[in-house]
Amino acid sequence: xxxxxxxxxxxxxxxxxxxxxxxxxxxxxxxxxxxxxxxxxxxxxxxxxxxxxxxxxxxxxxxxxxxxxxxxxxxxxxxxxxxxxxxxxxxxxxxxxxxxxxxxxxxxxxxxxxxxxxxxxxxxxxxxxxxxxxxxxxxxxxxxxxxxxxxxxxxxxxxxxxxxxxxxxxxxxxxxxxxxxxxxxxxxxxxxxxxxxxxxxxxxxxxxxxxxxxxxxxxxxxxxxxxxxxxxxxxxxxxxxxxxxxxxxxxxxxxxxxxxxxxxxxxxxxxxxxxxxxxxxxxxxxxxxxxxxxxxxxxxxxxxxxxxxxxxxxxxxxxxxxxxxxxxxxxxxxxxxxxxxxxxxxxxxxxxxxxxxxxxxxxxxxxxxxxxxxxxxxxxxx
Amino acid sequence: xxxxxxxxxxxxxxxxxxxxxxxxxxxxxxxxxxxxxxxxxxxxxxxxxxxxxxxxxxxxxxxxxxxxxxxxxxxxxxxxxxxxxxxxxxxxxxxxxxxxxxxxxxxxxxxxxxxxxxxxxxxxxxxxxxxxxxxxxxxxxxxxxxx
Ligand SMILES: [Zn+2]
Numbered sequence: 001x002x003x004x005x006x007x008x009x010x011x012x013x014x015x016x017x018x019x020x021x022x023x024x025x026x027x028x029x030x031x032x033x034x035x036x037x038x039x040x041x042x043x044x045x046x047x048x049x050x051x052x053x054x055x056x057x058x059x060x061x062x063x064x065x066x067x068x069x070x071x072x073x074x075x076x077x078x079x080x081x082x083x084x085x086x087x088x089x090x091x092x093x094x095x096x097x098x099x100x101x102x103x104x105x106x107x108x109x110x111x112x113x114x115x116x117x118x119x120x121x122x123x124x125x126x127x128x129x130x131x132x133x134x135x136x137x138x139x140x141x142x143x144x145x146x147x148x149x150x151x152x153x154x155x156x157x158x159x160x161x162x163x164x165x166x167x168x169x170x171x172x173x174x175x176x177x178x179x180x181x182x183x184x185x186x187x188x189x190x191x192x193x194x195x196x197x198x199x200x201x202x203x204x205x206x207x208x209x210x211x212x213x214x215x216x217x218x219x220x221x222x223x224x225x226x227x228x229x230x231x232x233x234x235x236x237x238x239x240x241x242x243x244x245x246x247x248x249x250x251x252x253x254x255x256x257x258x259x260x261x262x263x264x265x266x267x268x269x270x271x272x273x274x275x276x277x278x279x280x281x282x283x284x285x286x287x288x289x290x291x292x293x294x295x296x297x298x299x300x301x302x303x304x305x306x307x308x309x310x311x312x313x314x315x316x317x318x319x320x321x322x323x324x325x326x327x328x329x330x331x332x333x334x335x336x337x338x339x340x341x342x343x344x345x346x347x348x349x350x351x352x353x354x355x356x357x358x359x360x361x362x363x364x365x366x367x368x369x370x371x372x373x374x375x376x377x378x379x380x381x382x
Numbered sequence: 383x384x385x386x387x388x389x390x391x392x393x394x395x396x397x398x399x400x401x402x403x404x405x406x407x408x409x410x411x412x413x414x415x416x417x418x419x420x421x422x423x424x425x426x427x428x429x430x431x432x433x434x435x436x437x438x439x440x441x442x443x444x445x446x447x448x449x450x451x452x453x454x455x456x457x458x459x460x461x462x463x464x465x466x467x468x469x470x471x472x473x474x475x476x477x478x479x480x481x482x483x484x485x486x487x488x489x490x491x492x493x494x495x496x497x498x499x500x501x502x503x504x505x506x507x508x509x510x511x512x513x514x515x516x517x518x519x520x521x522x523x524x525x526x527x528x529x
Binding site for chain 1: 411415437465467484486487488489490491492508509510511512513514
């Protein structure tokens with residue numbers, strides 16, 4: 001910006017010098033040039049502020065359209081699946097305005113338990129509300145509808161935050177207020193576009209990019225007898241080259257992530273000293289330039305979200321002294337909640353191979369391994 | 383879902399009166415500058431003619447920029463992601479395989495679909511989007527840096 005303006009100034013000076021005052025018209029043009037120049041010196045920042053404000057406004061209109069689309073899709077889908085007796089619009093609108101107050105971290109001891117309790121309450125409230133809105137929906141459909149409404153809620157929050165900064169900027173005409181939203185807007189837009197793709201997936205109950213972990217687990221446990229071991233979480237027992245494999249994932253095909261923290265602890269308690277490794281498979285954000293569907297291996301608890309489940313898993317692994325291995329399937333943020341891409345579907349085969357190799361390398365025959373497929377299992381059974 | 387091709391329309395900026403006036407003013411000045419340029423050219427004042435022409439063209443370029451920017455914003459339309467999702471259904475018994483568009487109620491490892499070729503049951507083995515075309519991949523230009 002600075003260099004272009006100096007270049008423009010230089011150009012104008014040169015042009016001005018060439019107009020030797022031969023007649024009046026040339027004088028007028030020279031005056032206009034000098035004037036526009038002085039104006040630019042004094043009002044450059046204001047012009048920039050107004051330009052930025054205009055750009056934010058354009059984006060805001062787009063986000064509003066997406067927010068309205070989210071609400072529309074939610075209401076329409078509830079009507080189609082849930083067959084409610086009365087209009088679900090007020091219920092959906094109330095849902096889109098709901099919020100969660102995170103516990104204070106001033107005294108952080110025990111904050112995970114507090115947070116978990118709040119999240120459980122939220123989950124139960126959401127579930128009950130969706131059940132009331134859509135009485136004809138099955139349990140798995142209710143899970144998916146919950147996801148749909150949460151995507152609509154997220155779009156609403158994005159819209160309201162951008163609108164806040166836009167209006168505040170317009171009120172104060174302060175470049176730094178507007179700059180705050182203007183400079184993060186391209187990154188926020190990527191997230192917003194991802195959520196709008198989620199509407200499409202959750203409306204129909206399609207598998208999403210985040211489901212690659214659950215799909216990997218599903219491929220490992222398909223055809224075996226499975227049982228429910230924690231809320232919305234299932235596990236199956238299989239074997240591979242003399243090792244016992246305990247595979248767990250969220251219970252599909254509804255849209256849920258289950259309770260992997262509880263499930264892993266229960267499996268560890270059931271099999272105590274036999275378990276020699278926990279392998280977690282999850283979707284991971286890729287850096288620009290990395291390939292979509294790249295499979296990488298590492299150490300640690302591969303799980304995103306609020307951090308509560310991660311804490312539970314790490315604690316369980318520590319208590320039973322079992323090493324945690326991670327398999328990550330890399331994907332772009334735009335793919336995470338969008339309908340599953342073919343590259344990612346194929347990547348789950350590579351992830352299955354990676355899991356098998358880790359089992360081979362890290363454990364001996366007769367030992368037990370837990371494989372946890374993390375992620376939203378919408379559109380993926382077991 | 384892929385039937386919806388229109389996307390979401392939303393209102394955007396209309397060209398304002400002030401912008402129109404500004405464009406008109408620039409237009410008058412540009413025309414005048416070009417006229418002066420021709421006059422200078424006739425008087426064999428080549429250097430002056432050149433600069434007048436430059437100003438005129440610059441003015442018209444500014445006008446065009448202002449006008450088209452406002453215009454493209456007016457007919458803004460939001461392209462919602464259109465994803466063609468395919469479902470693959472296979473019969474384990476006879477190997478019969480169907481690939482069709484995704485329908486609500488499909489999910490991976492759904493296995494209670496009767497086979498139309500034999501008396502076995504079919505299982506949904508794959509649900510995913512169509513692979514991206516080269517063109518789409520090119521658009522995500524980070525692709526060229528993959529190694
Ligand atoms: Zn068959």
